[in-house]
Amino acid sequence: MRTVTFLPGYRKIDVPRGSTILDAAQRAGISINVVCGGQGKCGKCIVYLQSGRAEFDQQKYLRFFSEDELNKGACLACETTVQGDLQVLIPESTLIQEQKILIEGRDTQIELHPSVRKYYVELEPPTLADPSPDLTRLLWGIQKWGGPVAEKVYVPLEVMREIPTLLRHSNWRVTGTIALVPGGYRLVDLQENDTSNRIFGAAIDLGSTTVVAYIWDLLRGKVVAVASNYNKQISCGEDILARVNFAKKNGLVKLQALAAESINTALTAASNSAGIDREDIYEVVVAGNTVMTHMLLGIDPAYIIAEPYVPVVQRALSVAAGRIGIAGNQNCGLFAFPAVSDFIGGDIIADIISCGMSEHDEISLLIDIGTNFEVVLGNKEWMFSCAGAAGPALEGGEVLFGMRANPGAIEKITIDPYTLDPTYSTINNIKPRGITGSGLIDLLAELISACVIDRTGRINTQIEHKRVRTGAHFPEFVVAFAAETDIGKDIVITENDIKNLIMSKASIHAACVTLMKQAGVTRHEINTIYFAGAFGNFLNKKNATIIGLIPEIGLDQIKNIGNGAITGANLALINRGVRKTLDDIAKKIAYIELNAEPSFMDEYTSSTFLPHTDLTLFPMVQQLLDECRLRKG
Amino acid sequence: MGYDLHFGWTGVIGPVTLGATKAEGGTRKMAYHIGGGTTLPFLDTTPPSSSPLVALEICDNPEYWSPIVRHFCGDLVTTADDWAKTAETVYGADLVRLYLTSTRERNFSDIVSIGKTVESVLQATALPLIIEGSNEPRIDSDVFQKCGEVAQGEKLLLGTAEASRYRSIAASAIAYNHSLIAQSPIDVNLAKQLNILLREIGVQRDHIIIDPYTGALGYGFEYSYSAMERIRFSALKGDADLGMPMISSAIDSLNIKEVREADPEQQDDMAVQWEYYTGIAAAVAGAEIISVRHPKTVGLLKNAFASFKKSADFSEVK
Numbered sequence: 001m002r003t004v005t006f007l008p009g010y011r012k013i014d015v016p017r018g019s020t021i022l023d024a025a026q027r028a029g030i031s032i033n034v035v036c037g038g039q040g041k042c043g044k045c046i047v048y049l050q051s052g053r054a055e056f057d058q059q060k061y062l063r064f065f066s067e068d069e070l071n072k073g074a075c076l077a078c079e080t081t082v083q084g085d086l087q088v089l090i091p092e093s094t095l096i097q098e099q100k101i102l103i104e105g106r107d108t109q110i111e112l113h114p115s116v117r118k119y120y121v122e123l124e125p126p127t128l129a130d131p132s133p134d135l136t137r138l139l140w141g142i143q144k145w146g147g148p149v150a151e152k153v154y155v156p157l158e159v160m161r162e163i164p165t166l167l168r169h170s171n172w173r174v175t176g177t178i179a180l181v182p183g184g185y186r187l188v189d190l191q192e193n194d195t196s197n198r199i200f201g202a203a204i205d206l207g208s209t210t211v212v213a214y215i216w217d218l219l220r221g222k223v224v225a226v227a228s229n230y231n232k233q234i235s236c237g238e239d240i241l242a243r244v245n246f247a248k249k250n251g252l253v254k255l256q257a258l259a260a261e262s263i264n265t266a267l268t269a270a271s272n273s274a275g276i277d278r279e280d281i282y283e284v285v286v287a288g289n290t291v292m293t294h295m296l297l298g299i300d301p302a303y304i305i306a307e308p309y310v311p312v313v314q315r316a317l318s319v320a321a322g323r324i325g326i327a328g329n330q331n332c333g334l335f336a337f338p339a340v341s342d343f344i345g346g347d348i349i350a351d352i353i354s355c356g357m358s359e360h361d362e363i364s365l366l367i368d369i370g371t372n373f374e375v376v377l378g379n380k381e382w383m384f385s386c387a388g389a390a391g392p393a394l395e396g397g398e399v400l401f402g403m404r405a406n407p408g409a410i411e412k413i414t415i416d417p418y419t420l421d422p423t424y425s426t427i428n429n430i431k432p433r434g435i436t437g438s439g440l441i442d443l444l445a446e447l448i449s450a451c452v453i454d455r456t457g458r459i460n461t462q463i464e465h466k467r468v469r470t471g472a473h474f475p476e477f478v479v480a481f482a483a484e485t486d487i488g489k490d491i492v493i494t495e496n497d498i499k500n501l502i503m504s505k506a507s508i509h510a511a512c513v514t515l516m517k518q519a520g521v522t523r524h525e526i527n528t529i530y531f532a533g534a535f536g537n538f539l540n541k542k543n544a545t546i547i548g549l550i551p552e553i554g555l556d557q558i559k560n561i562g563n564g565a566i567t568g569a570n571l572a573l574i575n576r577g578v579r580k581t582l583d584d585i586a587k588k589i590a591y592i593e594l595n596a597e598p599s600f601m602d603e604y605t606s607s608t609f610l611p612h613t614d615l616t617l618f619p620m621v622q623q624l625l626d627e628c629r630l631r632k633g
Numbered sequence: 634m635g636y637d638l639h640f641g642w643t644g645v646i647g648p649v650t651l652g653a654t655k656a657e658g659g660t661r662k663m664a665y666h667i668g669g670g671t672t673l674p675f676l677d678t679t680p681p682s683s684s685p686l687v688a689l690e691i692c693d694n695p696e697y698w699s700p701i702v703r704h705f706c707g708d709l710v711t712t713a714d715d716w717a718k719t720a721e722t723v724y725g726a727d728l729v730r731l732y733l734t735s736t737r738e739r740n741f742s743d744i745v746s747i748g749k750t751v752e753s754v755l756q757a758t759a760l761p762l763i764i765e766g767s768n769e770p771r772i773d774s775d776v777f778q779k780c781g782e783v784a785q786g787e788k789l790l791l792g793t794a795e796a797s798r799y800r801s802i803a804a805s806a807i808a809y810n811h812s813l814i815a816q817s818p819i820d821v822n823l824a825k826q827l828n829i830l831l832r833e834i835g836v837q838r839d840h841i842i843i844d845p846y847t848g849a850l851g852y853g854f855e856y857s858y859s860a861m862e863r864i865r866f867s868a869l870k871g872d873a874d875l876g877m878p879m880i881s882s883a884i885d886s887l888n889i890k891e892v893r894e895a896d897p898e899q900q901d902d903m904a905v906q907w908e909y910y911t912g913i914a915a916a917v918a919g920a921e922i923i924s925v926r927h928p929k930t931v932g933l934l935k936n937a938f939a940s941f942k943k944s945a946d947f948s949e950v951k
Binding site: 454455456458460462602605606608609613615629 | 796797800820822823825826829830833
């Protein structure tokens with residue numbers, strides 16, 4: 001054996017005498033540009049011999065080199081054989097350049113490095129002089145064209161059976177698809193002729209309400225289609241608890257099938273709109289909460305919802321998509337995100353990688369708001385997490401005129417502090433039908449700034465104004481009179497609505513503070529607050545701070561990441577390196593059970609005030625409200 | 634002694650003035666300046682901390698009052714001014730706390746009579762007064778306005794503001810320079826929130842007395858004690874929004890099961906004992922005013938507080 005050392009990284013590999021440098025480089029895991037498949041035809045694999053003994057016929061390939069290159073010892077990696085121990089310098093230009101792409105919801109680029117790739121190979125037919133078997137010939141070809149080392153590739157029997165016919169029928173021109181799975185490389189598909197430009201993957205956000213699918217062209221690193229639909233499990237129960245109980249009673253089979261069907265519906269819609277064949281989807285990456293992931297994989301979730309709340313599996317899982325009823329290529333793989341606990345699932349791990357908080361020294365606070373909320377505090381060294389029920393108020397539930405972000409929903413609102421007349425905008429700019437979570441947060445902040453409500457959220461009924469009145473059960477503020485609405489009645493916010501909103505915001509803020517106290521971190525040490533979740537993108541950061549939904553930090557330090565679950569799934573789909581980090585992140589996160597935290601109730605009560613009972617925690621808001629009061633006199 | 638009985642605290646309980654003498658624009662024989670504490674009560678400090686005040690609660694319609702008190706006081710309960718006078722001259726109370734229970738009658742609207750009642754009680758006793766207004770939000774505004782107006786200059790303590798009902802009482806207190814009681818349900822945060830609300834609509838800190846709400850001994854008093862303790866600790870640590878004197882009134886003491894089911898001959902004693910021990914504990918937790926309903930409790934508490942002050946000096950204990 002001879003030792004080849006590759007510079008500049010000093011990576012070493014032992015190879016038999018007579019091996020090519022290209023072969024050695026591939027074994028060392030270095031991706032060298034081989035456009036011609038290592039036949040000495042393209043001249044792209046230029047390397048420099050630094051020391052040691054090798055054989056290369058420089059005269060034969062003179063056309064590929066400049067004089068300068070020749071003087072520095074240039075040779076072609078595919079045509080140079082190793083004779084003794086060698087030191088070889090690989091210039092930057094010879095390495096395969098990783099494609100950088102920008103993903104929606106993330107402000108830094110990421111390399112295109114999927115775990116599944118296609119290799120088009122043109123093979124020499126066997127002869128009496130070269131009678132090596134079909135499989136060897138195929139895998140060597142793939143290796144030559146930049147694929148993994150031949151003997152490391154596992155070939156499933158069903159693919160093996162197709163090899164002889166396909167090779168001969170295609171006149172030895174085939175495209176092999178190789179996937180990196182936990183056991184190593186696997187030849188998942190073999191097709192006639194060059195199909196290397198048809199390779200797609202899907203990233204899925206499996207939510208308990210909505211399923212979102214992104215289909216990616218894994219060759220070019222582009223999103224080709226997006227689709228979403230409701231999770232069909234809703235027919236078995238609105239919330240997760242109801243569905244787990246349904247599973248307990250009627251078995252898991254139906255819920256598993258509905259989860260897969262929901263994904264399939266989204267995949268079909270997206271494939272159709274992009275005009276691609278679902279057979280060309282080779283990989284599906286799914287980020288979902290712990291119960292959803294269990295259900296999709298057909299793993300009993302019953303023990304997650306009862307004390308002591310134990311999931312069956314925490315780590316990331318790779319399975320054959322076909323086994324759980326996901327329709328893609330017959331050998332399509334499925335990667336499911338890991339979870340931390342019963343309530344901190346793969347969707348939150350996806351949030352974490354999408355905002356990048358696990359890569360930074362600075363401390364970040366991540367808040368994902370839905371019916372439940374999850375909070376994660378930490379940096380690349382440590383993380384604490386907790387989860388709780390926010391109540392449906394911030395999603396528009398338990399609020400008289402609250403609604404989801406559908407057409408006609410008021411999503412932004414301001415109130416003139418003198419006339420008390422609101423100015424609002426609705427989704428699709430049609431007449432208003434109700435108010436979304438982001439609209440409600442605006443409303444709360446505007447009402448306190450205009451002194452219509454006090455810090456406990458009670459409406460000052462002594463104000464004489466047509467918009468301030470006492471309704472059937474509670475005092476209320478009229479946001480839109482019947483004539484200007486689409487529903488023919490006044491859209492109001494009642495004191496009871498406000499109370500529900502304050503309870504929701506208080507539990508979220510109290511959770512943030514509980515984690516901060518646990519970690520010994522003050523608001524000054526938080527570098528960034530990331531908002532994830534359905535209404536993340538529309539949230540007015542200033543108003544969220546005014547009502548004390550989140551700790552007060554600089555407004556420019558608050559970032560909306562929108563649907564972090566799908567962004568994280570996208571990242572893990574297009575870059576397999578990201579996947580390796582997921583299990584480590586999941587293991588690093590300590591879970592704090594809020595119910596077991598004696599100080600939580602106290603934090604909650606002190607948060608049931610606008611913005612907070614301890615006004616020193618909100619100096620900016622305090623100044624703002626003082627100014628408002630002064631202005632009003 | 635060698636101990637720092639202030640434990641490094643820097644906060645002071647802000648002063649509140651109850652009552653005004655002639656020189657001060659009122660008609661009371663004294664004015665109390667309560668608050669000013671810099672540590673826990675009954676400690677051996679220089680100057681010594683002042684004893685809690687004891688208020689006797691009376692009302693203008695005994696129909697809504699404890700039968701035990703009605704039985705003990707007899708006809709006295711039918712005339713609020715005689716009752717108030719006796720509280721001062723016979724029972725030895727420091728303050729009279731008048732509950733306007735007449736406002737609890739269905740559809741009550743005789744605001745003029747409220748003014749007359751307050752005026753006659755002011756004439757019957759020279760003690761500073763606490764007036765508890767209506768129990769009905771509908772007439773709050775008129776009742777507090779009337780009380781405030783007829784007692785202008787007397788520096789009353791008006792009760793009771795809550796987070797859901799504070800605007801009318803605050804308006805009267807501000808307009809006629811009275812103080813008010815701010816009651817919250819046994820929670821340090823809620824107490825602070827109400828004080829902020831009051832401050833923000835213009836009630837000065839030195840016009841607020843905190844009522845953290847007191848459950849009877851054995852009926853939740855431990856929560857009240859803990860809330861009072863936390864309020865006081867926060868104040869002494871410098872939280873000005875909690876730095877006000879406290880009032881404690883364990884009115885349920887006369888209605889608890891042990892009193893109701895006591896041997897008729899012992900019922901009176903049982904009620905007094907229960908009220909007395911609750912009052913002692915509330916004073917230890919830091920309350921500056923202990924408000925009671927049974928006349929006998931007044932004297933017992935005053936004796937106890939006096940003896941506490943004496944025995945607080947370690948050197949006298951053999």
